[in-house]
Amino acid sequence: MSPLENKPLIDLEALFKISYGLYVVCSKNGEKLNGYISNAVFQVTAEPPRLAVCCSKNNYTAELITESGKLSISVLNKDVKAGIIGAFGYKSGRDIDKFANVEYITGETGIPVVLEDSIASFECSVSQIVDVDTHLLFIAEIINRRIIDNAGEPLTYAYYRNVKKGKAPKNAPTYINPDKQ
Amino acid sequence: MSPLENKPLIDLEALFKISYGLYVVCSKNGEKLNGYISNAVFQVTAEPPRLAVCCSKNNYTAELITESGKLSISVLNKDVKAGIIGAFGYKSGRDIDKFANVEYITGETGIPVVLEDSIASFECSVSQIVDVDTHLLFIAEIINRRIIDNAGEPLTYAYYRNVKKGKAPKNAPTYINPDKQ
Numbered sequence: 009m010s011p012l013e014n015k016p017l018i019d020l021e022a023l024f025k026i027s028y029g030l031y032v033v034c035s036k037n038g039e040k041l042n043g044y045i046s047n048a049v050f051q052v053t054a055e056p057p058r059l060a061v062c063c064s065k066n067n068y069t070a071e072l073i074t075e076s077g078k079l080s081i082s083v084l085n086k087d088v089k090a091g092i093i094g095a096f097g098y099k100s101g102r103d104i105d106k107f108a109n110v111e112y113i114t115g116e117t118g119i120p121v122v123l124e125d126s127i128a129s130f131e132c133s134v135s136q137i138v139d140v141d142t143h144l145l146f147i148a149e150i151i152n153r154r155i156i157d158n159a160g161e162p163l164t165y166a167y168y169r170n171v172k173k174g175k176a177p178k179n180a181p182t183y184i185n186p187d188k189q
Numbered sequence: 190m191s192p193l194e195n196k197p198l199i200d201l202e203a204l205f206k207i208s209y210g211l212y213v214v215c216s217k218n219g220e221k222l223n224g225y226i227s228n229a230v231f232q233v234t235a236e237p238p239r240l241a242v243c244c245s246k247n248n249y250t251a252e253l254i255t256e257s258g259k260l261s262i263s264v265l266n267k268d269v270k271a272g273i274i275g276a277f278g279y280k281s282g283r284d285i286d287k288f289a290n291v292e293y294i295t296g297e298t299g300i301p302v303v304l305e306d307s308i309a310s311f312e313c314s315v316s317q318i319v320d321v322d323t324h325l326l327f328i329a330e331i332i333n334r335r336i337i338d339n340a341g342e343p344l345t346y347a348y349y350r351n352v353k354k355g356k357a358p359k360n361a362p363t364y365i366n367p368d369k370q
Contacts, residue, residue: 022334023238025264025309025343026230027210049207050229051362052243052321057204060241060326062233083206128206138319140233140328145241147321153203162206164345181232 023182028165032082032096032126033061034112035072036119042069042101043122045093047165048181049081057150059132062143064179068101070144077134078119079148082126082156084163092125093168098177117151127160128153143181201365209346209363213263213277213307214242215293216253217300223250223282224303226274228346229362230262238331240313243324245360249282251325258315259300260329263307263337265344273306274349279358298332308341309334324362 034043048062061079063070073079084092095106111124115131123129132148165182168174176182215224229243242260244251254260265273276287292305296312304310313329346363349355357363 020334021336021339022264022309022311023232025210025336026232026240027208027343027345028231029206029208048231048233050209050231050243051204051207052229052326053323053362054364054366055323058321059207060243062231062241083203128203130203136319136321138317138326138328140239140241140317142234142236145233145319145326145328147319147326153201155203155206158202162208162347164208166343181234183235185235 020184024166024169028182030084030088030093030163030165030168032084032092032122033063033069034080034082034120034122035069035076035078037072037075040072041107041120042072043096043106043120044069044101044179045097045177046081047176052147058135059130059148059150061146061148062140062181063146064143064181066179073134073146074137074144076119078117079132079134079146080115080117080119080121081130081132082122083128085125085127085157086161086163086167088125088163092122093174096122115152121154123156127157127162128155130154204363205347205350211265211269211274211344211346211349213265213273213303214244214250215261215263215301215303216250216257216259218253218256221253222288222301223253224277224287224301225250225282225360226278227262228357233328239316240311240329240331242327242329243321243362244327245324245362247360254315254327255318255325257300259298260313260315260327261296261298261300261302262311262313263303264309266306266308266338267342267344267348269306269344273303274355277303296333302335304337308338308343309336311335
């Protein structure tokens with residue numbers, strides 16, 4: 009038997025070993041714009057290029073994506089200012105206008121694309137919505153992609169947590185209930 | 190208009206800005222064991238904790254996961270030796286025994302869990318399979334999780350590509366067709 013077999017089998021730290029980036033995911037329906045901070049973005053197919061994005065059903069942006077079938081993803085820069093994450097990550101767009109002081113454009117699909125503190129962006133059209141109880145998984149085909157700052161490095165979730173001391177908000181798939189720690 | 194609006198909209202480099210880790214994903218059906226290297230793993234729900242894993246339909250492991258409903262994920266160490274990635278990443282388990290020279294255990298769900306060059310592992314039970322044309326997305330509930338080496342850092346795809354000069358194999362969701370570059 010390997011000595012490693014004796015390692016404890018329930019270890020909350022294990023989930024911290026999964027690597028992620030951090031992104032602003034936006035959408036729009038009619039006049040309503042919104043966006044949120046997501047770590048849960050990955051590529052699922054190469055041809056055609058499609059991304060999967062996981063979003064809490066409680067997020068206002070999930071409603072807008074479901075209604076419009078469109079989403080944008082901006083890859084945050086490692087040198088991101090606290091402002092963007094504060095505005096998009098911890099407040100609801102039902103209460104505030106998250107875009108009031110943020111540099112963004114209206115993309116060719118008509119939805120907002122955040123440029124500020126971002127190094128690349130994607131506009132996507134949703135092809136499938138998968139219900140995973142508390143969250144929705146949007147499978148979305150890339151309509152266009154853009155490099156905003158090729159010299160910039162992507163912000164990783166590990167860097168955000170370890171260096172910037174950020175925590176996952178309640179709607180994140182990676183949220184840790186403090187009562188369970 | 191922002192000067193950033195003039196950035197080209199089709200830029201293959203943009204997809205390199207998405208952050209990933211690298212993992213060995215394994216399964217077993219009857220006497221058949223197999224595993225492959227994946228970058229496409231993320232958490233989709235917190236309660237219960239579930240992971241999504243994207244796997245090419247061409248991968249032998251996809252067959253075994255579909256048949257058994259079980260998978261394991263080992264998070265590779267940044268200091269991984271070339272051997273593990275070579276054995277699991279670029280060859281088919283239909284032709285070779287990938288486990289011949291690798292340290293692994295049989296987990297409590299009966300499937301192999303690679304320990305070598307890994308810092309954490311998960312055993313999971315598949316709750317949903319999503320068909321995304323060329324790939325399958327396995328939504329899998331975590332049965333157990335284990336820290337193997339808490340001091341080790343996870344291998345990221347960026348580090349593997351930039352420092353170790355590794356490339357995505359043909360079945361990866363992130364595969365770049367050289368004819369299109």
